[in-house]
Amino acid sequence: MKEFQIIEHFFNSRSQNRRDVELGIGDDCALVQPAINKSIAISCDTLVEGVHFYPDIPPQALGYKSLAVNLSDLASMGAEPAWMTLALTLPDVDEAWLKEFSKGFFDAAQYYGVALIGGDTTRGPRSITVTINGQVPTGKALTRGGAQNGDWLYVTGTLGDSSLGLDLIRGKRTVDAEYHEYLINRHYYPSPRVLAGQSLRTLASAAIDLSDGLASDIKHLLKQSEVGAMIDVGQLPLSAALKDSVTHDEALSYALSGGEDYELLFAVPEAQKGALETALAHAGVQFTQIGQITPGDKLRLKRNGEQFNLTNIGFEHFS
Secondary structure: OOHHHHHHHHHHHHOOOOOOEEEOEOEOOOEEOOOOOEEEEEEEEEEEEOOOEOOOOOHHHHHHHHHHHHHHHHHHHOOEEEEEEEEEEEOOOOHHHHHHHHHHHHHHHHHHOOEEEEEEEEEOOOEEEEEEEEEEEOOOOOOOOOOOOOOEEEEEOOOOHHHHHHHHHHOOOOOOHHHHHHHHHHHHOOOOOHHHHHHOOOOOOEEEEOOOOHHHHHHHHHHHHOOEEEEEHHHOOOOHHHHHHOOHHHHHHHHHHOOOOOOEEEEEOHHHHHHHHHHHHHHOOOEEEEEEEEOOOOEEEEEOOEEOOOOOOOOOOOO
16 A cells, blocks of 8 residues: 555544534645634644554554543643544554554544544654644633642542553563453553543643653642642552552552553642532542642652652653
8 A cells, every 4th residue: 555545544534523624634734613712722742663662562552542642631631632633654554553553543533532634644663643632611721830739639540550561561570360451451541531631620720641650740730830749659549450469669659650641630729629529420530639739849758647758750751
């Protein structure tokens, strides 16, 4: 197959239909019609072979994950997914690989109602770049910059499973058979908290998604909000799979610095705490209070009232 045959066979024919797409794949630009009184939220992520994924990753998982990580960015802003573009760089045309990749990609796209409206294909080292667009009511977007002293800190889901799953894939860990598939799937198939983000628009003062690890990502929120925070590591939500597979201190390290959880970290004022359970029950996601916003600009980790020291603070490019 050549470039335009690839686009038509694996991507254009499977794109989600949306009434707000005036012109999709096939022209020099796509045309979309944003809703009235909505702001457009835009995010872009690149996944590079050897940096973000191993060559032997199942292509279906890679297709799903390449979209899911972008959806998580929209979730953290409370945005509704709408349109996306895909730039795909491949060393060669492997039709079996493309079939599985596009299946995973469109499984996620169809579930979350996102339309593929354009992109590019080219030859080179394998990489995937997705630019995603969402819509959020004007003035209602969540940002990293609104947390105030006294706000309570929460996370969705459980932390650390994805990183342990990656270590299983690398062969660096072994776990009981009952947990093996669960942990690997937590790495390959993260769950972007799209509905949770939308439910938090009127409740949370600030939010961020957790891609590089809680201890690393929270610092971005604290910097933008110009505040500090205290986290009680004893309150971090840990799955049975994580707790039963490693020591407690190792589990805390995975939860704090493991990365690629794609859960939401968010701050909520005292006055809104009572509304959280109702709001997130609609989204079908668990949430856990893990700490509080404090004066200053420092992050403090505590366990049983004592300082908790963490040496590994998460992933950072070019570090």
